[in-house]
Amino acid sequence: MFHAIGNYFHDRRGTLSKAVGYVGGAYMVGRYISERLEDVRKSILQERAAQENLRRRFEQNQQDASFTVMALLPTLGGHILQGMDVEGVTQELQSYSSKTPRARIEFQHPTAPSESSVTSSVDAARSPGQDGRSDNGSASVTSSVDAVSTPDMSASSASWVDQFSLGSSQVSAVSPAAAREASDCGSSAAVDLSDSMLTTSSASSSSAAAPSASANILAVLSPTTKSKAELWREVKILTFTRTLTVIYSITLLTLFTHIQLNVLGRSKYIQSMIQQERDERLREQLQYSTSVYSLFWDDKSFEDPETDELEDAENISEETERKYLTLSWWILHVGWKDVGERVRRGVEEVFEGVSLKTKLSAADLHRLINDVRRRVEYEVTFEGKERRINFMSTLLPPTPETLQHVLTQGGIPSWLAMSPDSTFDSFLVETRNYITSGSFERVLEVCLDHAAEELFHGVERNVFGTTTDTDDVLLGDQEPRERLAGMLPGLARWCHIALEGLPNELVDGLAELREVSALSAIIYTSYEDRFR
Structure with missing residues (x-):
């Protein structure tokens, strides 16, 4: 019986060999496809985890920026309310x-x-x-x-x-x-x-x-x-000056803080990714160390010197981070005064001829404030053309001497403020480039428009929405009007709400703008050149 079976397989050995080859080949192909699919699945999961990690870090970074602005706002508000004391002039x-x-x-x-x-x-x-x-x-x-x-x-x-x-x-x-x-x-x-x-x-x-x-x-x-007329003029000019100074100062502080924290957040994210890659290489070294191969080769041979150098370049010390964040001292103590001077000149040019008796509608007030904004945000060149300013002198100290002064006044020791720091210098150059970029110019314009709309909503709600004069009642399509003197208390109250309100609608509204998130995303993801 066994001889017959042996003869049967011997006679059909060619067919059986082909069948075994087909089955073995199919098994190997299936095994290969299964492994490749598993690799693809793992890579997709890793990519999704990396994207989720990046998204979570980015969103947390934006929340930190809003919290930082709210933490700095009392200092800014104290200086503005004290330096532009509308209530004090009103008491006079x-x-x-x-x-x-x-x-x-x-x-x-x-x-x-x-x-x-x-x-x-x-x-x-x-x-x-x-x-x-x-x-x-x-x-x-x-x-x-x-x-x-x-x-x-x-x-x-x-x-x-x-x-x-x-x-x-x-x-x-x-x-x-x-x-x-x-x-x-x-x-x-x-x-x-x-x-x-x-x-x-x-x-x-x-x-x-x-x-x-x-x-x-x-x-x-x-x-x-x-005289009484001079005091009334001072109240009028100072009220509008303080209101617009609050708008510009909060907007610039918000954008500057977003730039700072996104630059730092991006560097910390790169540092964490490099550390994760280094940990992965260490795990591979541990696997090799248990084999006979480790007897002939040193574990340090698996290290990548280029990655180590990149890690050292992206490593941010606490002193560097503290120095970079101290730059906000300039706008809190000096920069807002620069804005206030520009706003004061614009307000005097626009509102000097507007009497306190003049009855204005919401559209009239909108037109006047936009006229002041144009004088503040644009300057006339020698060729007679208007050019948008970038508020560089408002956000950053213009000279190395003032930079040293800012760092010293911000609590940085003198020896540390004067010591060379390549990472801090690169952050400073990068920040200046972002402030002078077209993207920042566009985002600033949108943010100022949003802040002005918040002001107009507050005026319409607190001034035009509460008038009871029979002369100011809507007649057909006629807009309600209010004397300019009647708008001053509402504007003064709005400044306190914008600086001291909790929750702060102005700060939250600026942080939620799509353009602000887009600028933050551009800054946070500008690390491709570092890995080329």
């Missing part, structure tokens, strides 16, 4: 309009600061003990605008100012002694304001002022009186 106007036998006289140094300077003009109208963020000042920004709708301008001025007072009984109860006390406070404020000028004066003027005490008293007490 309140004191001037109070029902006293004689008007209040403000004593100042004969050399008055220039009105072109935002902070100087504000400080000249302030007095100690009348802080813009006091209870009296806080009540002013929440006052109703209904009281400004009387036909007479003087009555309109007094009615709006009365909203800033503690009460009509307190205003009518002001005595001449209180007026004299206020004058004394004003004179002491003038002495404080002139300290800086006196310290920088020449030695001859100082020696001339020393012998005679009566001469000093006469110089300090030389009265200069601001």
Whole structure:
């Protein structure tokens, strides 16, 4: 029987050999396809995990940027509200309009600061003990605008100012002694304001002022009186200046913070990927170390020197990161003043001829503010053409000396601020390139438009939506109108909401803009050249 079976297979050995070859080939092909499909599946899963990791890191980075802006906003808001003290000037106007036998006289140094300077003009109208963020000042920004709708301008001025007072009984109860006390406070404020000028004066003027005490008293007490019209003009100009300065400062701070954190986030992401690749190579080395091959070859032979060099280049020290983040000190303490100066000039050119009695619609206010924005955002070249500015001097210190000053003032030790740091220098150059790029220019324009729309919504809601004058009721297609003086309390209140509101609609709205996310994505994913 076994012989017959053997003969059967021997006679058909060719056919069986072919069958075995086909089956074996099919098995090997199937095994190969299965392995390749498994490799493809693993690569897809790894790619999806990498994309999810990148997406999660990017979204977390954008949230960190919003939190950082909110953390820096109190510092920026404190400087703006203190440097542009609308409430303080309004209290001066309140004191001037109070029902006293004689008007209040403000004593100042004969050399008055220039009105072109935002902070100087504000400080000249302030007095100690009348802080813009006091209870009296806080009540002013929440006052109703209904009281400004009387036909007479003087009555309109007094009615709006009365909203800033503690009460009509307190205003009518002001005595001449209180007026004299206020004058004394004003004179002491003038002495404080002139300290800086006196310290920088020449030695001859100082020696001339020393012998005679009566001469000093006469110089300090030389009265200069601001009229009611001048105070109203200062309130008008300063209110619009502060409002637009808040818009520009918050927008620029938001974009600058996004650039900073995305540059750092991208570098940390690259560093983590390089570390992950290095860990993978170490695992491979451990596998080889258990084989006989490790007896003849050193484990260091598996290391990639180019990857190690790239890892060292992308490694960011805590000192470098701290120095780079300290750059925001410039816009918080100096840059906003540069914006304020430009805004002040634009507001004076546009609103100088607009009377406080003028009734404006929302479209009129939109047109006036856009006119100011054009003067702020564009400059005229020698050829007579308009050119958009990039706010470089607002966001970054312009010279190496100011850069050292920023780092020192931001808490960086002097030796560390002056030491060479190639990584920090590359970050600084990259940041300047992004600020001067066309993408940043486009994103800044969109962000400013959004911030202006937030302002207009607030004005329409708090000013035009609460008017009760029969003259301002809609008649057919006629738009509601409000006196310019009636808009000032709403604008002053909006500044406090934009700087101190929680949650902050302006900051959240800017962070959610598609253009801001696109700019952040461009910065966060600009690492391809590093691996070529």
